[in-house]
Amino acid sequence: MSSSPPPGWYSDPSFPLTERWWDGTAWTDHRRQPEQPVQPVFQPQPPPGRGAGRTKVVALAVVGAVLVAGAVTGGVLLLGKDGDGGQETRTATTSPTSDADGNDSPSPTKPATASPTGDPSVVVDDLNGITFPIPDGWEDGDRSGEEDAVLVTDGTFDCPGEGGVCRGGVVVSRTVTGSDETSPKTLAENDIEDAANDAFDRDVLDRQPYDGITGHEVVGSGSVAVAGRAGYYVRWRVTTGAGPGGYVQSLVFPSGRGSEAPVLVRFAVDAGDDGPPVGDIDEIVEGIRPVGDAGGDGDTGGGVGSSLGPS
Template sequence: MSNATPPGWYPDTAAPGNERWWDGTAWTAHTRSCVTVIQPSAPGRGGGGSGATAARTLALVATGMALVVVAVAGVMLLDRGDGAEPAATRTDQSAPSPADTGDGAPGDDGPSPDPTAGGEDPGVLVDQLNGITLPIPDGWERVEHPTDEMLTMRTVDSEAYYCPGTSSAMCYHGTVTIRTAGGADPATPEAIARKDVVAAADRAYEEDIIGRPIHGGIMSHRQIAAGPVSVAGRTGYQVRWRVVTGKGPGGYVQSLVFPSAVGSESPVVVRYAFDAGSGGVPLALMDTLTQGIRPLGDSETGGGVGSSVAP
């Protein structure tokens, strides 16, 4: 057995450009693309090869082949004979070759992954349906899977807190959502805004989405702003309330409604909810965000818009 060719990957004469696994006794069904520049001579397909072949092989691969032999021997000792493919083989076959990925020469990992792949700026909330974008302020983040299925951004999770009056519901100092007005909504932006601000207040300071009471409920409210507003070159309408709650400092809610930038120009509803008090979000950020709304594709939305918007 001292003259037998050791187990390893060798050129597959039946498939140029590939290697086949030699288990020390016979060829196996496991193959892979060639990934090394210098390959040892392959043993004859009918047997284990000659002593001269083994010597040439060991001289070419040196330390690298010794490491492969040790690794494969360990795998073979652990193999329980259940027909499973050796771990080393599974890894080689599952990993894409340079030819598959187009990343260049073997050993070249290619460029680092782009966190903004897909064209979406991490500092911008993109509403593809309505053709608009909103800047995401510092200390805020988009919600990937909102429970109410509305496009949402809010203050970061690390600043979330238990809503006053409950020990189970989580609240956030600032939340902004976007939806498209439906058939049940009134016809004009002003009428939609005046109706929606009631729902905005209830959702932020009366009950959460599953009906749990929060903030001790709304005790009173007063309108502090209402009127037409220009949004992304279109005329809309906004209504803003100051809400007083049974527990905690309460907050501010606003409903902004304007025509969509695409399609049938259905009304878009942007809903704001900002906590009041020392831990809340500056009220001026509502106006800053409204002014930052842009049509999708506007050159001003590129380049990390959100990074320049501070709460």
Template sequence: MSMTPPPGWYPDPNQPAVERWWDGSAWTEHRRTPEHPQVAPVRQGFGPPDPAASAVIAPASSGGGRAKIIALATAGAVLVAAIVTGVVVLGKDDGEPRGGAAPSTSAEASPTPTASESKSASPTSDPNVLVDDLNGITLPVIDGWEKAEDTVHDAPTLQTPDTFDCPGDSGMCRHGRVTSQTVTSTDETSPKALARGDIADAAKSVYGKDVLDNEYYGRITGHEKVAEGTVAVAGRSGYYVRWRVRTEKASGGYVQSVAFKSSIGSEPMVIVRLSVNVAKGAPPLSDLERIIKGIRSTDDSATGGGVGEDVGATP
């Protein structure tokens, strides 16, 4: 039975002292320094064996010339076998990532993560915390919210548990949603610029057309900015923008984009999108503040957050 390793942090095949994020099918550019570096080499199964690691050292004494010849012959055989294996593995073109970065598809060749790696690769069992390993943050699951099991593009998501018939096109809607994602479409590193640039897309992702042109709330008829400013998120300086969105069907709701820099690995920029409807049964707007305030870094659970309104809005 063939299988690939699950998403998680594994030793980088090109830099063993650094951990790199494997998304389940390919290596990403996210790297971090492991909390407990490994001293002994670990069998990864991510490419050909290293010939140097298989070298056999001949005994310094005893056995005379015949013993030396046997030792050298053994070392030579091991070296040749390693080189042949490397050529065969590198010569295969089966669509996997190149450069030795792709894990083997056989169960025997799959990596065996260490205890720390297993912890990073597996979701937390704490029902009160949603872990985003890729971006190095955790989000609080406050009262009236739950972790989403099936999400678009596997983005870590919080949602309100109850569903209702969408007021526009046929479908099931929810009153609130929160997602986190890495910024990949731009090299911009200013939280202010990122939050301002993302808010329109955040509004469309909730109240606009989906990929099948469904408009669950009818079309967006307008919006107004109701708040904007600096905010502390997981101990990092960030920026938020909040819109009140109006829709053709129903009353629309509030959408918020929060941008900040992660504290792990290559410190990628992160966007957290939050939304709540304006409707009976919807969570209070203050829930968005509570969730942002409760975001923590995965490498420091004691790190505090902050609420945008506590900092003050900016024109």
């Protein structure tokens, strides 16, 4: 005659690396990460003095598996030392999983950053579902250290003002959040001053690489088709206390994905010899495509004066 195990935490038969509460008659929905290896409910313990060696091996294996599972679930993989002698980390992306009752649980996703594809001529913004062309003199901005950069000009130079190094051009792509405003025109007009300050006023160390902004002139604004969507842009010519100044542009258009949240693309280019031609801004805008149409076969490009898609 067999008896049911007493209530307690036991190894989950569906997920052996977790513990599940047994109420004495049935499993409940309560689970936890074990603090130490546990035995399944219906697995008898070996008699004293027998099987001790095998029990130890199994316990060590379970602990190792828990550590590996914890590292992947947490989303960070330690990869040894980086080039500066520090610990390099990388975000891991996992697929959706199902629990014992068949319910899907969400999985970690990569932050909104650009990622390369098999096509060396474009950079992909996976979150917003668009690709950016890479003009001559530009490169993928993913490893540049510039926040949310999708494109940067290759190489750096000494900033003309308060220390540091500067780049001739930077393009960043972001999703507009924290606001109920959806009008591309309003969002672009509200963003352009922040775009100018971020690019030519103070950096993250509160230095002024260009000795601050002394003035600006609106050199362009209007409706624009981007990836088949109706957007709006504002462009300023900025003058600075040191150096030749530059150009900034705020471009906003609805995403073609999900809730169609507004996408904000900022451009900043140095106006001197260290910067790219200002026409590169237009080239990049005209070359933005939905993911899957990187070659432009779907005729979903853009540019000022192009036919506007759905708003």
